[in-house]
Amino acid sequence: MSTQLDPDLLRTFVAIVDAGGFTAAAQQVHRTQSAVSMQVRRLETLLDRALFQREGRGVQLTPDGEAMLGYARRLLKLHDEALAVLARPDLSGLVRLGTPDDYVGRFLPDILVRFARAFPRVQVEVHCEPSVNLRRLLAEDRLDLALITCTPGAETGEVLRREPTVWATAERHLAHEDEPLPLALFQAGCPFRDWALAGLSGLGRPYRIAYTSASISGVLAAVTAGLAVTVLGRSVLPAGVRPLGAAEGFPPLPPASITLHRGGSVSAVAECLAGYMREGFAAEALSSSMSSGNPAILA
Structure with a gap:
């Protein structure tokens, strides 16, 4: 029987990279740390390759892990887009997205284009405000999602990127x-x-x-x-x-931590956009890492 790559294993592998380690990834994929470690071992056994090497308190991708990361992102992207388009083609509604002005042109265009192709009936309303105002708008239930800049070590929300x-x-x-x-x-x-x-x-x-x-x-x-x-x-x-x-x-x-925050009651359509934002930031980070030649270091 030919080797089959389980999307759940790939998703855990990508989550470890994006979250910065096994412990944080376990929270994202809603599993215990031991279960996450077991999934990584299963994936490494299937591939007959080591994907991570430990250095001190952190973990670092091996060369094989670096190569696998790009494939894993693409496979999960196609997998999730196919499910989204086929399972919920008529999804509609409004998503109110808040973001600091400096992130709009740099990060959002590709994400919004992909989301619009999958969900053409969804309206995205973008509000450009400083992070301090976005927190208030979220608390007042005037936003569904928001990108907020946080200080390292004091992050709230889901960390999408750590920006120099x-x-x-x-x-x-x-x-x-x-x-x-x-x-x-x-x-x-x-x-x-x-x-x-x-x-x-x-x-x-x-x-x-x-x-x-x-x-x-x-x-x-x-x-x-x-x-x-x-x-x-x-x-x-x-x-x-x-x-x-x-x-x-x-x-x-x-460094600035770019984090994704949700409002009090997040709709299904808002969660779909949150998924696209997570994948978009992860793909952009991989592209930047590969173009600069810097290895991915995980805390």
Whole structure:
């Protein structure tokens, strides 16, 4: 008999990678940690390949695990899309999705295109607000789903991505050398703003908040014009803007955890979109990892 790959085993394997370890994955797939470990052993036995190697407190994908991850994502994507389209072709309704402005252009287009193809009768209403406002809107039952930026170690919701955070300036200007340092930041309550001010205060470096905006376009307008420095997720830096580091005298910043939160009563259609968002972020992270040549390290 030819080897058959069980979708449940593949889903657990992918969950371990996305969640950052066996314990967190067990919560996502609603199994015990021992059951998750057993599923991994079954998958490795079927493939006759080791998928993980342990290093200290974490686990790391083996080369075979890296190769299998791409196939597993594609197989699960087709599997879930087929079930969604055939089992619920007439699903309709409204999903109210909240997100910080800086995530819209970078992460949502591919996710929304795939979701619209599978569920053409579903309307998605996107609300762009800072994370602090999104929490309030969720509490008021005015959103079904929300992407919220969290501080590492204080995450709530489902972690979709851990994004490196960087200082950024225009490539052809020297605003980062000005004293006091001119800053273009998001509005109060944004974690990026808090991290920037705390980092500079810790160094004792003088600064002034020259520009404040609720949108990434407003922040980047000041930065690209050479008028200020900002703090953003590395993956959203546009052409003409470069990161700054210790060599230029800037302190390290914590990575941003992009988390998915649900409202009080989540409909079936909202859960479908949540699944597409989870898969979309996971696929994007794999693509970024492969293009950069960096191995996937799991906490």
